Amino acid sequence: MPTLTYRDALNQALREEMARDDRVFLMGEEVGLYQGAYKVSRGLLDEFGPMRVVDTPITELGFAGVGVGAAMTGLRPVIEFMTWNFALLAIDQLVNGAAKLRYMSGGQVAVPIVFRGPGGAALQLAAQHSQAFESYYAHVPGLKVVAPATPADAKGLLKAAIRDDDPVVFIEGEMLYNTKGEVPEGEVVTPIGRADVKRAGGDVTLVCHSKTVGTCLRAAEQLAEQGIQAEVLDLRTIRPLDVAAILASVEKTHRCVVAEEGWPFAGVGAQVVDEIQRAIFDELDAPVLRVTGADVPMPYNRHLEKLAKVDAAKVVAAARKVLYLE
């Protein structure tokens, strides 16, 4: 199986879907001539031309709305936000437009569109460029929210998102673009809404997605050295949430830690905890703990930034706590 970077896996997915379906086009800032701010769209302008790989002005609200209008009338746009931070300018088009048009029209209007781009913190980009938006969009009925952790999932889920008949918020990990992994060749479409066990274990479940999957896998290694077998459950999709997979794992381990980059208040983990306590309260041997980004705007200073971020040590500490080892 070939090894690809996360970036190139996304590029493959775009190329394959654009070749397969001429209704699919890519639009956003610097996606064409510049080959993409993060090079996800490298080579696509040459291959598909400027009508299908469309450079836009810096006008997030505007081109998000252009995508929604094009989708309403039968195209399948992929709208790239240079980062999800900038997409706040466009959130009306996602929440009041894309998410609601099917419902408000009594089912007459479909909005098959993908909004994609990098989310989460990178390194010392400070408060306005370092944030995780999964829970914002997952709050909204009508949207699907996908956040892949590996190159294989990035490819398979982007292909699924492009084929989906609903608007999909596709949040890539800014720090994941250079990571490598095996990606199956050819037609791989990973279903939206299915979590994936990235490491099996029977002592504690680590629920995670996107960048925190790597964090939890590292934590699981450290826990294994201490004789603790952690199961790493990658949500992959935040909405619809794979509740069955979460419950199945926690029923086995009876202990759970949820890790996410985002802020704690009303975060993704809050929903996961609620699903667990409602369904299988009696299966729990300890309260579910959450490891999240610190509840502050991201500081610039690198020492403070490190304190604000989720890391393996914090996950290990939480896991030991639910095992009553500390």
Place this chain on the structure above:
Amino acid sequence: MTTTVHAPLADAVTPEQAATWKRWLRQMLLIRRFEEKAGEAYSLGRIGGFCHLYIGQEAVAVGTISCLRPDDHITCSYREHGQALARGISARAVMAELFGKAAGCSRGKGGSMHLFDASLGFWGGHGIVGGHIPLTTGMAFAIKYRKGDQVAACFFGEAAVNNGAFHEALNMAALWKLPAIYICENNRYGMGTALERASAVYDISERAQSYDMAKEAVDGQDLLAVRDAMGRAVARARAEHLPTLLEVRTYRFMGHSMSDPIHGHYRTREEVEEQRARDPIALWAQRLVADGILTDGEVKVMDAEVVAEVEDSYAFADAAPDPEPDELYTDVYAPRA
């Protein structure tokens, strides 16, 4: 502003032409009587939520939409009952939607501000000021993408031009040479804020210069003037794939919504009365009568027919069933294949 000196209609009349002129009058009358009934139903509590009436602006919807083809696209703001009727959504389907009934054009899930009929290319009333303008740019983009010759028309009020969505949408339409027509219904007030208190530029059509876009300003109470200007914009979009900003100067005879005053702190009774003297329907009816196309008696008969159609829509909406409770959870996502 384009002002039009009209030749007598009778100079050019053919039976087909006369029938068309009468149809436009009937459409405007239908909108007027429909809105009067909607206002009444709102006051009786039969219609909930917000209800923004179109009374006074009828010549805009009829004059512009009568220039479009069935395969063209339309998006509107939340003051869109008139456009929906002018596009051919039945009075029954619109009234039933205002009543929130399953037989409504959005199956009771949209209401007054969200009228849809995809089969007519009527892509909704939208409730966020200016938020729908980029959708029209996107529809025009899709037309160009497919090498089609349709046009995408967008209706919004003059207050929307001060928001970013307007600027972003028009800039891209001009940049990419898209077949879009941005119809600014300048009714002088964004709710209770006069144009002059909200916009640094009073001539809205001048805004097109920011985008090197074709522009026109036209008297919105003059049906033929609206049609002429819209006809030029449609030709420009269809043949040259170029956008237009069309400012149609009209007047809102009623308050912003049913719960707002017609006059008060923000405008005087005298101003409203002065504007009502230029009622677009009366102006058109008078021309048809003066030029011998219709008699006063025939206008009255037409009005009575329209009133009957509206009464029928009311009775229909009143008797129609509510959506079933399980409709609550349908149409959130696409049905599973």
